[in-house]
Amino acid sequence: MTEDRFSYLFEQHFIKKASNAEMEEFMHFIDSGNFDGQLEVLIDQYYGNFKPQQSPFSLALENKILNVVLNARPALKEIKVVVRKKLWANISVAASIVLCLGTAFYFYKINAYKKEQELAANFIGPGASKARLVLGNGKVILLDTLKNGMQAFEEGVEVTKTKDGQLIYNVSAQDKGEKSAINTIETPRGGQFQVSLPDGTKVWLNAATTLKYANAFKDKRREVMLSGEAYFEVAHRENQPFVVHTDKQEVEVLGTHFNINAYNDEETQVTTLLEGRVKTTSKSNVLLLKPGEQAVLNLNNNQLKMNNADLESIMAWKNGDFIFKDEDLASVMKKVERWYDVDVVFQDVDPKSIKLGGWVSRGKNISTVIKIIEPIADIHIKIEGRRITVMK
Template sequence: MQEERFPYLFEQYYHKKASAAEVEELMNLIHSGGFDQKLQEQIDWHYKNFKPVQSPFSSIQEDRILHTVLNVKTPAKQMKIAGAKKLWTRLSIAASIVLCMGISFYAYQTYSYKKGQELAASLIGPGTHKARLVLSNGQVILLDTLKNGSQTLEAGIQITKTKDGQLIYKINDQQGRNASLINTIETPRGGQYQVQLPDGTAVWLNAASSLKYSGAFKDKKREVTLSGEAYFEVAHRANQPFLVHTQNQVVEVLGTHFNINAYPDEETQVTTLLQGMVKTSSKSKALILKPGQQSVLNQKRAELKMEEADTETVMAWKNGDFIFKDEDLASVMKKVERWYDVDVVFQDVDPKTIKLGGWVSRSKNISAVIKIIEPIAGIQIKIEGRRVTVMK
């Protein structure tokens, strides 16, 4: 049936009489690759029955054009005009058939590609509230699967999951049996979570992050260890400072609001103070931060310096947004990797040299982010499963 219908569809299309449904049907048949022979037959028939048109160029101009376009090695003055006339006829056919089919088929392929990419992007949703709690005894609890309400885990430990997804962690340990036990809360790529520690300190964990902390803060210092990014609202205890350990750095506070970005695969660790006062220390230097300031630790050179902070950009992740301000593409795509749980590769693109800015909600699918990035950065993004290729 399709073998007989193909010539009809081709003629309808060639004479610009095809309906939208017929155009789509023809393009699908061509795109399938099963009708190459039929397509060749249609082109050959039109060639044999083609009515020559008068060339708009002189014979000399034809020779020059054909010599240039076809990259003929023989000097133009040695070419035979008759041969040029015959070739002009073939080029006329190409203009009437191949050009017509080619442009439309290219447009169709582009349309199909874009639709396919939109579909692939729509399947990659934003991150959600999910994490796992690893207790000191090795027990693993998937926090996003817990029902709302309170439950007791191991001796003296009680967690409560609120309606908004927050995890409140309490210790009922009168004899201090759990003081030395270390628990870990971990968020995967594509996840974030909020937890309230035993002292009342609230912590928001960004994607691909982990926080280790004691089962109870009984010592002179409250100490936690962070990998990744987290925002802290530390409960004030005048005689018990709160310490956050990251790789090559310690942040010390008494009671304050601050954000730490300390991903292992980043060149820098950035501590941003919003309220109160903190002290950041590296192996060679210590800085006291005031609200609106941030410390930047270069992990390769072990250099610690102070800068004024753009708190809107720093806190965008916690507030449910992506905000990019003159940020390089490498940094932007790392955030995309973590939040959408994808693998990003660069093809013939140096992401460090491309700067961009923009805003988009983190609640949107990855397609919304791509639509922001592509035109600003002047790149193309291809999605195959969870592989994201950035190319020129």
């Protein structure tokens, strides 16, 4: 009865009409090794229905493919020689016989693994517009759940959330004489947000970023503190310069568009100027930037140097993309970590020695990013929950 079942499953598989359940059952039969003799007989029977054709492959390539195929399961070695004599007589039969020789189970397992990984990856969606606001009075507001419209959370300060998710501050006239309170906006990993500061300056916050600022700029300088990455479009005030502080440097502007990447887990802090002028100051140096230039601060030696900037790559995150141009794998996977809120580990891989390039929308699930990175970097990526293992 079992032999009949095996014959039936073989036929269904051979004519490509087997259901998923039948396919799985057939693969388990083959993998058991108990049906090798019957498998050889069935192959002989079905082989007789085909007319010989010339193989399109060279003998060397045939042998290379065949060794991979027939070594898929050691239990099939007994029938390897028999099949070898016939396999390349007809390339049409080759595909079917290859599947029936346990290679089917080999590739079935690979495909099942890939499907499992694909399913796991599909559960890891892209980041979204989300952040939390900590007011000067200690009140915490989850901005992604905040209703659209104007609301007052502090005396003299009104906060408006627009339909496109932007946060706008309005400071009432009667509050002009009061001391400013310090507000904090924090985006988590997997989040980004846009805020319009009390002076009209617009700020886009990348994932895992913290921005601290006054709810009303009343001092000689408009000062904010940044950890992470943000793009600024600064409202012009001739006599009140805008200053961004990081833990290692200070960027001073009058009215300009620029991007600062100042993550604590990076080896550099990078200020890139798109429009206007800025002065970047570190412990070791002072640089004046022109549009298209960037100041790169090496955090290992506190050296500050100037480079020409690749604005397309720098601004990719704000424009909803990943763009990698000769970027090392370590840097790429840090961006993946922050945007998809995952933890990346490397196994027998030196991520700084692998360079890659490519483009993909940040709106795609992580599976799309992985499909691009794997072949370019010649690596394998395994997904377990929110843990990403990169290996050879």
